Amino acid sequence: MMYIRQRKEIKTTEVSEDFPAQEENGKLENKLPSGCTNRRFWKILSFTVGGTTALGIGLLTSVYLATLHENDLWFSNIKEVEREISFRTECGLYYSYYKQMLQAPTLMQGFRGLIHDNKTESMKTINLLQRMNIYQEVFLSILYRVLPIQKYLEPVYFYIYTLFGLQAVYVTALYITSWLLSGTWLSGLLAAFWYITNRIDTTRAEFTIPLRENWALPFFAIQIAAITYFLRPNLQSLSERLTLLAIFISTFLFSLTWQFNQFMMLMQALVLFILDSLDMLPAMKATWLYSIQITGLLLVCILQFFNSMILGSLLISFNLSVLIARKLQKNLKTGNFLNRIRKLLLHLFVVFCLTLLLNNIIKNILNLKSDEHIFKFLKAKFGFGATSDSATQHCVDKMGKCTVDLNPETAYNLIHTILFGLLALSTMRMKYLWTSHMCVFASFGLCSREIWELLLKLVHLYNPKRICIMRYSVPILILLYLCYKFWPGMMDELSELREFYDPDTVELMNWINSNTPRKAVFAGSMQLLAGVKLCTGRTLTNHPHYEDNSLRERTKAVYQIYAKRSPEEVHALLKSFGTDYVILEDSICYERRHHRGCRLRDLLDIANGHMMDGPGENDPDLKPADHPRFCEEIKRNLPPYMAHFTRVFQNKTFHVYKLSRNKQ
Secondary structure, three states: OHHHHHHHHHHHHHHHHHOHHHHHHOOHHHHOOOOHHHHHHHHHHHHHHHHHHHHHHHHHHHHHHHHHHHHHHOOOOOOHHHHHHOOOHHHHHHHHHHHHHHHOOOHHHHHHHHHOEOOOOOOOOEOHHHHOOOHHHHHHHHHHHHOOOOOOOOHHHHHHHHHHHHHHHHHHHHHHHHHHHHOOHHHHHHHHHHHHHOHHHHOOOOOOOOOHHHHHHHHHHHHHHHHHHHOOOOOOHHHHHHHHHHHHHHHHHHHHHOOOHHHHHHHHHHHHHHHHHOOOOOHHHHHHHHHHHHHHHHHHHHHOOOOHHHHOOHHHHHHHHHHHHHHHOOOOOOOOHHHHHHHHHHHHHHHHHHHHHHHHHHHHHHOOOOOHHHHHHHHHOOOOOOOOOHHHHHHHHHHOOOOOOOOHHHHHHHHHHHHHHHHHOOOHHHHHHHHHHHHHHHHHHHHOHHHHHHHHHHOOOOOHHHHHHHHHHHHHHHHHHHHHHHHHHHHHHHHOOOOOOOHHHHHHHHHHHHHOOOOOEEEOOHHHHHHHHHHHOOEEOOOOOOOOHHHHHHHHHHHHHHOOOOHHHHHHHHHOOOOOEEEEEHHHHOOOOOOOOOOHHHHHHHHHOEOOOOOOOOOOOOEOOOOOOHHHHHHHOOHHHHOOEEEEEEOOOEEEEEEOOOOO
């Protein structure tokens, strides 16, 4: 009886808000719409269960990745230098600034050290906050120093746990996006399962923790979920404003944490432009989203001390061009069909021309060349290995069928996924973004009422009850299959224990710390020098953050240690950057992993106009070199080399040479 009375009280409260006059008559129970309370109850229950499941699956993903990281490296038991070495290549460089901020006497001194840095590039003082996206390291270091956690949690764990926590946010946001598209949280659960079971193709957070994408993509996923909700029609004013705030904050944080943000958002702007041009998106909503992108980037530009690469991005030029073209061309979506087609073609032409014009004007004014290598890269490197995730085929199968009765949010995510796929063809890094959103769209397709209605009509089995059965039973069966197929492998993976083992690099770092001056300048490969910066704090000639034209030229000069150059030439090049020590790696000098023509030494030979080593053809314009390969010949201890270089350390992997002060 207590249960019945509570239900009556709830019903009275709910209805009295809608029908206050009936409360006075005391006849509410007789006036209630049949099943109203049940529907609301099941809606609240579904929302509660779905939301709890979203948070739970996100946290489980975070714990899963953290456990894999621990099991693979035995991270909790290895030495500090080994932990730092495990942050390979640019990861080590980024983490070094977090460490630098923590070691600074005060926060202000640490901040000034980043603004006036003279250790990352020898003989140069650079503003790291302008050149790199490292505000996240600054923010974390401040939190660690302010919060009362230093007695309980080491700095490195505070750092990596934050990143693994963001993975929980990432999966939850993907879950919510799929839920919003399909109308059922079962779709979100399926998307999350696909994300986890296709971990190799969706994330690399467990072994490249500090990468910028691991910081940025969770915020991008939040932004996409918010945009998906924002594109729904008939939103209440408060909901719309709160959603716009969420879009702005997530756009800003995404832009602040990844240097490739402008290319992701350019794809997004193109999607909005397509939907706007096809009259599938209200003009006001499109304007808001264009403006948020511009505002977010400009705010990041200010925080990065007016980073010119941001100002010269195609995204800003494109968005401004769209807004200007819309002002110039009024009544774009009026008239008969032929007139609208003509107006649309003219609109496309105007936007295209304005974009190129504005971008060229900005780049000429700012004399920008920093991002040219990215466009060359996108042109040259077009293709990557086929992915083996179970979401791909489902997504491809569904894309062509989801074009029936598309609403704005569905169309937005569909075109988004297609453009992400085209971008992923350029580089593996973008594959992780694309595959994650394919999981979302594939799960939506399997749970979509519209798609099942279409399929059942095609086979003449259409029935509303069958639609309900299919859109719930098929995903559940797939979830059961995924558990059956992948659960044993995941358990085996979690039980497999390894340990970090790189004694040669550990020996090198310990030797540098013990036997070289604190102000010594080191030259070598970009990847190794990032570790030198993190583990020893020594000054570098070059590093893996490649978004600067002068740094690329400097790296090319330093890499002549692996080319066919004379000892005098190499010595002069290294000394021009203030080098005291140079580290040679056998793995680069005698590389066998790649095909001829793709190895670093081959690329250097081609750039220098020299014939490549080994059997095989050479281009006719390549000539024999006048000198042997430097990294090989220096190990013979011949007088011309010993006059300029003295070997001071060696093991099975590395050879360190000290440069003479003056040429002899």
